[in-house]
Amino acid sequence: MTQLFDLSGRTALVTGSARGIGFALAQGLAAAGARIVINGTRADTVDEAVQRLRADGHDALGRAFNVTDEHAVAAAFEAWDRDEITIDILVNNAGIQFRKPLVDLELADWQRVIDTNLTSAFIVAKEAARRMIARGRGGKIINIGSLTSEGARATVAPYTAAKGGIKMLTRAMSAEWAVHDIQTNAIGPGYILTDMNQALIDNVSFDAWVRSSNPSQRWGKPEELVGTAVYLASPASSYVNGQIIYVDGGWLAVL
């Protein structure tokens, strides 16, 4: 049974993993046996995250790059090619939030949110999948969606459009790459306690709304996404493709 979820001998790139959900997923994939590649925008915080994993006895390396910069992403993969580091598991996790009513939203802000949350998944997965296909040993791609992959809320339109796009991009990747034994799936987290939500956590009325409208009546913790990520990264999901699994405390189950 443990072999079903064993990631030994695999290397997992988790984008945006210097902190938050990405770091928790990196820790979980490492605990399941994977070598981890940490990513974020800053070399210093990427290095700190790598050191934390190594201090726990895990195999980890890091590379800072902007996931929206196709040249930087290509350069990272070319460097790993030279070092014979193969990315077997990709988690497209890097993301940002930006809150503003649609009528006040500047095009540049719309574009930045779409680029970071949606286009980046295309840019990074394209580099990863090309190599997975050439190696002929399959692979795993996990895109991070959101409750907004299913429903909208006011003031987060570009994020909602991007995360809705993530759901369909996951299916599009499956349509092309499943034949190469690459399983592409997504995780849709509910409201999770991370820096991204700090302003909402500190807002007494929003915090109360999260607790009252969620059947679990609490926020989720980043580590509660690990089980689903390990499943989707492991042999246990070898015939699962194009799905988005919501880890939301039951949020989408109720009206």
Ligand SMILES: NC(=O)c1ccc[n+]([C@@H]2O[C@H](COP(=O)([O-])OP(=O)(O)OC[C@H]3O[C@@H](n4cnc5c(N)ncnc54)[C@H](OP(=O)(O)O)[C@@H]3O)[C@@H](O)[C@H]2O)c1
């Ligand atoms: N928290 C939630 O409730 C929630 C719910 C649903 C979905 N999600 C999704 O889960 C993912 C992680 O969210 P989080 O809450 O953990 O966010 P977070 O704590 O704000 O961390 C975001 C991470 O993404 C990285 N990042 C942002 N822009 C990047 C870029 N252009 N290039 C490379 N890395 C970049 C950040 O790097 P730096 O450290 O260098 O800034 C950071 O490591 C996101 O896709 C988010 O949309 C979160």
